[in-house]
């Protein structure tokens with residue numbers, strides 16, 4: 001479990017992270033999202049003791065990183081700018097890490113096999129592609145078999161096979177009861193893998209909720225209707241509009257209805273004799289939810305008032 005309490009980081013006048021209070025729980029994949037510059041990496045660096053908080057605290061299993069007796073065995077991390085000496089081989093790098101932390105060499109070979117780098121284990125890591133470097137970073141994170149994983153953009157640079165491999169890996173790690181905290185800008189990937197989401201913008205917490213709850217809340221009462229003829233579609237649209245329900249046309253035969261339930265739209269179709277091809281509650285994608293929630297937090301985005309409204313909605 002990772003516990004943040006009022007976690008704040010200021011660089012001079014600039015507040016990169018502002019009063020984050022939240023818990024990242026075991027047994028789940030928690031996605032960490034936010035626009036560029038939102039403060040994700042800074043937060044992760046503070047959890048890992050690489051940056052000192054200006055205020056507040058970041059604890060792993062109740063302890064600050066610096067107080068962990070055997071950090072590599074308790075928390076594994078992949079940070080974007082993983083520093084590996086380019087002249088060192090993957091195996092050499094992992095062996096050095098293992099040696100420092102009392103981990104047997106046998107584990108290094110196991111983990112190289114596991115991440116798919118066994119064949120290139122003795123090559124200079126400076127010659128690695130971005131995807132191979134990511135695998136080496138993941139190997140390093142897993143080396144000590146830690147209870148907590150902190151992964152900054154783990155799928156960055158991976159091909160579709162690699163992306164799927166990371167997805168299955170983080171799922172398995174969470175299913176084993178470990179705490180997995182990962183950032184990514186790839187919304188479709190995050191939607192597939194995360195159970196819970198933490199979203200920040202301009203260093204502040206925007207949302208901290210289960211994925212399903214967040215998406216359901218964002219979709220509101222949106223209903224997608226597809227008719228069989230324009231006459232029926234127009235009759236339904238006119239009736240909904242006269243009842244002050246928000247209706248948007250989406251092509252000749254489709255309507256998106258906000259503020260009415262599927263039952264209500266179904267009843268109206270029955271009443272008006274409108275023929276239906278499709279009628280369902282539309283679920284927003286994570287991408288739509290994310291864009292809406294962070295609209296006021298991107299540097300050249302919409303107004304702060306929209307964000308404030310969204311923040312209120314996101315208190316779920």
Ligand SMILES: Nc1ncnc2c1ncn2[C@@H]1O[C@H](COP(=O)(O)OP(=O)(O)OP(=O)(O)O)[C@@H](O)[C@H]1O
Pocket residue numbers: 011014015016034035036037038039040041042043
């Ligand atoms: N060492 C530093 N000195 C000064 N400002 C910094 C430093 N590190 C980060 N910042 C600033 O803090 C803010 C948060 O940066 P951070 O890298 O944590 O964001 P991020 O959410 O990880 O962004 P990205 O998605 O682009 O990686 C940014 O405005 C950044 O310019």
